Amino acid sequence: MVVSRVRVLAIETSCDETAAAVVDDGRVVRASVVASQAELHARYGGVVPEIASRAHVELICDVVEEALVEAGTTLDGIDAVAAVRGPGLAGALLVGVSAAKAISIATGRPYVGVHHHEAHLYAAMIEDPLLEPPLVTLIVSGGHTLLIAMDDHGSYRVLGETVDDAAGEAFDKVARFLGLGYPGGPAIDRLAHEGDPDAIRFPRPMRHEGHDFSFSGLKTAVVQYVRKHPEVAVADVAASFQAAVVDVLVEKLRAAALETGIHTVVAGGGVAANSALRGRLEVLGATGELRVVLPSVALCTDNAAMVGAVAAYRLAADGPSPLEGPVVPNLRLV
Amino acid sequence: MLILGIDTATRRIGVVLANEHGMLGRVELGAVSDRSAPRHAETLAPAIRWCCEQSGVELAQVSVVAVGIGPGMFTGLRVGVTTAKVLAQSLRIPVVPVPSLDLLAYPLRYARRLVVATIDARRHELYWAIYQPVPGGVQRVSDYELGSPDDLVADLEARGADALVCGDGSIRFADAFASLGSRVELAGSAHASPSLSALAELARARYEREEFCTPAEVLPMYLRRSDAELEWDRKGL
Ligand SMILES: [Zn+2]
Numbered sequence: 001m002v003v004s005r006v007r008v009l010a011i012e013t014s015c016d017e018t019a020a021a022v023v024d025d026g027r028v029v030r031a032s033v034v035a036s037q038a039e040l041h042a043r044y045g046g047v048v049p050e051i052a053s054r055a056h057v058e059l060i061c062d063v064v065e066e067a068l069v070e071a072g073t074t075l076d077g078i079d080a081v082a083a084v085r086g087p088g089l090a091g092a093l094l095v096g097v098s099a100a101k102a103i104s105i106a107t108g109r110p111y112v113g114v115h116h117h118e119a120h121l122y123a124a125m126i127e128d129p130l131l132e133p134p135l136v137t138l139i140v141s142g143g144h145t146l147l148i149a150m151d152d153h154g155s156y157r158v159l160g161e162t163v164d165d166a167a168g169e170a171f172d173k174v175a176r177f178l179g180l181g182y183p184g185g186p187a188i189d190r191l192a193h194e195g196d197p198d199a200i201r202f203p204r205p206m207r208h209e210g211h212d213f214s215f216s217g218l219k220t221a222v223v224q225y226v227r228k229h230p231e232v233a234v235a236d237v238a239a240s241f242q243a244a245v246v247d248v249l250v251e252k253l254r255a256a257a258l259e260t261g262i263h264t265v266v267a268g269g270g271v272a273a274n275s276a277l278r279g280r281l282e283v284l285g286a287t288g289e290l291r292v293v294l295p296s297v298a299l300c301t302d303n304a305a306m307v308g309a310v311a312a313y314r315l316a317a318d319g320p321s322p323l324e325g326p327v328v329p330n331l332r333l334v
Numbered sequence: 335m336l337i338l339g340i341d342t343a344t345r346r347i348g349v350v351l352a353n354e355h356g357m358l359g360r361v362e363l364g365a366v367s368d369r370s371a372p373r374h375a376e377t378l379a380p381a382i383r384w385c386c387e388q389s390g391v392e393l394a395q396v397s398v399v400a401v402g403i404g405p406g407m408f409t410g411l412r413v414g415v416t417t418a419k420v421l422a423q424s425l426r427i428p429v430v431p432v433p434s435l436d437l438l439a440y441p442l443r444y445a446r447r448l449v450v451a452t453i454d455a456r457r458h459e460l461y462w463a464i465y466q467p468v469p470g471g472v473q474r475v476s477d478y479e480l481g482s483p484d485d486l487v488a489d490l491e492a493r494g495a496d497a498l499v500c501g502d503g504s505i506r507f508a509d510a511f512a513s514l515g516s517r518v519e520l521a522g523s524a525h526a527s528p529s530l531s532a533l534a535e536l537a538r539a540r541y542e543r544e545e546f547c548t549p550a551e552v553l554p555m556y557l558r559r560s561d562a563e564l565e566w567d568r569k570g571l
Contacts, residue, residue, distance in 0.1 A: 043566070050408065050560035057412050061423050061550035075424055091409050094375045098416040101379035106393055106424035323380045 001132065001153050003316045009078045009103065010308030011064065013096030014088025014116050015143065016040075016047045017301070018059040022071035022078070023308025026122070026316075027129040031070035032298070032305040035059045038183055045182045046172060047142075053091035060099050067304070075107050080320070082311030085113035086331030087143075093327040101323055110320030112311040117333050120268035121150060122309040123299040131293055134262045138253045140277075141269035141302075142168030142183070145213045147256050148333065153313050156334050159256050160211025167245055168271045170215035174222050174241055178234055188238045189274050195239030197276070200225060200232070202244040204251075211256055218244055242276050250280045257290050266293040272300040337541070338382070338396045338421070339533040342374050342414030343406025343434035344453060344502055346527040349381045351389050351396075352534035359389035360530050374413040382417070398427055398546060400537030402434035402528050405461040405478065405557040406453050412554060419549040428546035430537040433555055437528035438501045439465040439472045440536060442521065447496035448475070452503030453528075455480055460503035461557055462486050464493075480557045483510035490514060500525035 003026045012019040021032040037055045041047050068074060083100035086093060097113065104111035120139045125131050133153060139146045145162035165173070168185055175184025180191065202221050205214040222241050226232060249271075257265050267281060278294060285292030299306060314321075336358075339350040351358040361381045386393055401418035404411045415431075422429045438451035449465040449472055462479050465472035476489070483503075487510055490497055499511060500521035511518050540546065 044562050048560060048562040051562060053408070053412060054554075054556070054560070057416055057553060060416060061419055064420070065423065065550075091412065094409055094413055095416050098375050098378070098413045099420040101375075102417045102420035103424050105379050105383050106421050323383065324376050326376050 003312045006079045006312050008308040008311045009081045010304040011083040011096040011100050012304040012307045013056045013092050014084045016052045018056050018063050019304035020063045020067035021304035021308045026309045026312030029305045031067045033063050033067045034303050035063050042182050045176050049089045056095035080110045082112040084116045086328035090329040097327050112315050113321040113325045114310050119306040119310045123268050123295040123306040124266035124293045126309050127295040128293050136257045136262045136265045138267045139269045140167045140271035147211050149260050154317050162213040164214050164216040170219050173219050191235050192239035192242045195235030197239040197243035199236035200240040204248050246277045264291040270301045273297040335397045336395050337534050339400040340414045340418045341402030341528045342410045343402050343404040348530045349385045350530035350534050359385045361385045374410045398541045400430045400533050403431045404434050404555045415554045419552045423549040429549050429552045430540045430546045431552050432536050434528040435463040437532045440532035441529045443467045443472045445498045450497050450499040452501035454503045454506045483507040502526045
């Protein structure tokens, strides 16, 4: 599907990144600006919703302005303005949606409210502008762990999701336990390079049980192991834990693709920036069994370019969202 | 000169359009419960658009956006402040931020006693500021404060002057002021919400004196830090 010429100004404030982007025709990124708040939240060991919301208000004008300047355009050149309306932190979502609606009434351009997970899925469409459904997508971050079949634009089936912790949450909790700080994903990824992924055989939870995930037991296994073996090399723990998570993610993605008969798989979300996961997915693609589309790291972590991409398709298919449209912190994809 | 004013510091959503001759239009929407903040985001932009349509003006004609910056309910406040600053940025015009407590006090500038503006802060606390009527307006004689109703009563007792208390904090905690007897009077429901005509009037004067901000600079006045920060300090970490 090709969307007609449309330039979208997109905003993303669902968690702790304040982001804006200008995207043409749902595929071509003219500018993408992300202001990370990670430092503000680091000492608390996780995202503090009230602090995130306050930072969004402080950053929103500058981030939007920077995106327009970087794209070499102004609001006069924009055809629509989009924002993530859920899922996410209520107070944080409200800032981006209020900003998008304000731009909408100031410019007379339509407002489009989009789904955060659907946006992650469309990051792959930016990476490969010729990519079309059907696809199977693995979305993994601190907030979500989902396996989704995209049968067509706007047509999704959730095949599996986590029954407890999100994969990124497990990274954060294990990193905190190991004293590696926040955010945990990058910290474990770095340290794992110096460790042996086969040093400790941690469990691969629910590996062969359907498409759902479970990571809280794995986190507990890490804690118990380290308490029992206090002399263990932390790098080996990090590498072995990471290997267990990656094993489960890759095998479940592969199984979902084979079972649905969909031969193109994509990954998105902050955990898809993990170097071990990326390496394994590249190997999977190289076998030729499946086609693997892996968006760049900047497109995997939260950003507004993916929001601009999906918004073009939603606008073409469904028209503008109502100005009265709410934010929905627990918004479902289907 | 056309002013667009917005105040969402309390449950009430307020929009006003005014020029140098007076008010052109006004929308005020109440809310039925404390869980109303998300409704601010659903209602504010349509209310602004509707107010413009009914007043026969275009947003492009607006010269300045005035906004009540609180203190008040965090999420509702952020909807109003974000809308105001992004609207102003989009229209390439300045913002005049006005504390919402000032908007409560200003309409009572003819009172011959202290005016105490209050906003319900939840958790059995209120935000307040104390004003002295002066020719042409009110002059603030306290900081912008956060505290319990007892803290405010103690402050008023210490001042020993007659006072008129307004705002939704004075309605919620009306009983707390009884101990002050006839020295303190409550202004009641007519003065429960920050005044939109005060917003337009104060903003016009400040705009003419060029006391305005660029949109990016405008932030809510929170007075209360986040729970996580308070907890952090409490633990002495
Ligand atoms: Zn995400």
